[in-house]
Amino acid sequence: MPETKLLFEHAHDPQFRTLDGYLAKGGYQGLKKALGMDRQAVIDQVKASGLRGRGGAGFPTWIKWNGIEKEKKNPHYLICNADEGEPGTFKDKQLMEQTPFLLIEGMTIAGYATQADAGYIYIRGEFVDAARSLRQAIDQAYVQGYLGKNILGSGYDLDLYIHMGAGSYECGEESALMSSLMGERGMPRLKFPHAPLPTVAGLWDKPTVINNVETYACAPFILDRGGEWYATLGASTKNSRGTKLFSVSGHVNKPGNYEIEFGTTLVELLDMAGGIKGGKLKACIPGGSSVPIMTAEQVEKAVIGYEELWDDYKTMVGSGGCMFFNEHTCIVSLIWRTAQFYAMESCGKCTPCREGTKWMLQILDRIVRGHGQKGDMDLLLDVTKQIDGRSFCGLGDAAAWPVAGAIRAFPEEFEHFIEHGRSMVQSEEAKAMAPRWAQPAFSH
């Protein structure tokens, strides 16, 4: 399948970033329809669409919206997770920069459906340009009555606030994000069933819906064209509907964001990104650094869908951060760097992740320095098992999967590096990528 542009249809039109330009392209039709509907009917449209969260976990969006108390006894809140921190992902940034009104309209629809009083957009601190574009859009929406009191004469009020992060991957985890928004260290909070769901007691202990930028940006289309229409996109897959933005990077000729319909193949995605650069395809991390790596052979046949990637390859759509790597890529070195990321970003709250991520890094570090020891692969796998499923939040699991996945997919590279103290990939290109201290492992 070729690219299917829904969210990104007008992304490159600078006018689309202004309210007038947005309206001229049919913007705000979805909200207008929603405001004329019963709140439950709005949620039913989202249910019919089959929309699942685009932040990584793929949770059905309508269940969250439906979980908010219908008889309002408390203030209700809405959060947009724009902390985009997953290595390999850069779609939310482009959405906020180029299509800010899709997010604002989507949040307003969600806010109406859940009777929210205020929405907070938590943007990672580095994304200043995206935040500026969104700021301008929010200001225009207020001036013309699309935000604030009595939106479009409907009697519904909503305020949207931008809240900037300050450098922490863990703040993308929803409960840690709430801690951070409430002025604390970005550490996760106790979860269901040990604590109420955020839809019952979230931000400031009030009913809260939290969704990803892309998830909200889908809502205007669902309300305008209908949930059933939306569900025709991706209908060839088991249970993935609509389009998905994939951020393609690594060794490709045209890195960037590509919007595809579920059911597209990874090979088609690679073609959209101009194909592999600098050698043959060797590996692909399809959904951000947290998901297990695939071999070139697996890429050949893979169809993009939540179930499809999981059932057949035990990997995931994740956040859509798709990285392709060519034959000069040393997988051990790649995973060493991935492990450093998680060791750096672990918040330190729970022992399996705080200690386990450092252990993995230490072991990988000695392998890359040429001092790997017999049994290191088993030791690494053992540590991943101690972390996976035993951590307080998803970061621990996300740290364990790529390491275990790479050992599964490329065992010979680890064996070789440990046995010979050198990388299996001996080429000038591979050497040029390595940190200076690791270069001896790439020279004969």
Place this chain on the structure above:
Amino acid sequence: MSELLQIGAQRPKAPEPDSLELRFSPTAVEELEALKTHYPDLKSCVLPTLWIAQREYGGHLSPEAIAEVAHRLSRSYAEVEGVATFYSMYNTAHKPGRHLIEVCTCLSCHMCGAYRIVDHLEEKLGIKLGETTPDGVFSIHEVECLDACDRAPVLQVGDQYVGPVTPETVDELLERLRSNPDSTVVQLADAVVKVHLRDGKA
């Protein structure tokens, strides 16, 4: 192992409570008042107020800056220090140079040559990652994925992403920055504060 993992080992001393000197400008005070209307409690203002402080104190969240934030939001020093030191974009460990160059070396950038950029910067500036040039103009840091992997290898200076970079474009960037007398570290903090506020104003 990455030296960054050792950060936080030294903890600067908290100022004596009686020696507290408030340094927020009138604009900063106005901004803070506007921010307070965004949240139901004062605690939730800690992150944006730390950004204001980072700007007001020249790009560095010194113990004095943290003490002022604590004072203005009726929090304890320890609480605000605890929050500030959690986040990598708050410069608590030491005062950075006028321009802080943050090089992404995470997976996509690593595989597109980020470590050659680090080598080049270290050589050119005569400092290591995490250090500042003696004239106080440049600091270089290694950072995790900036989520601009389509521009790998990429780096951030102030509120701008630059990439893909090569040793040659890095040299041009250094020249441009050297002749820029304003601190891009302060500019970044200012830009972050402004996006919180309607029409960029309090």
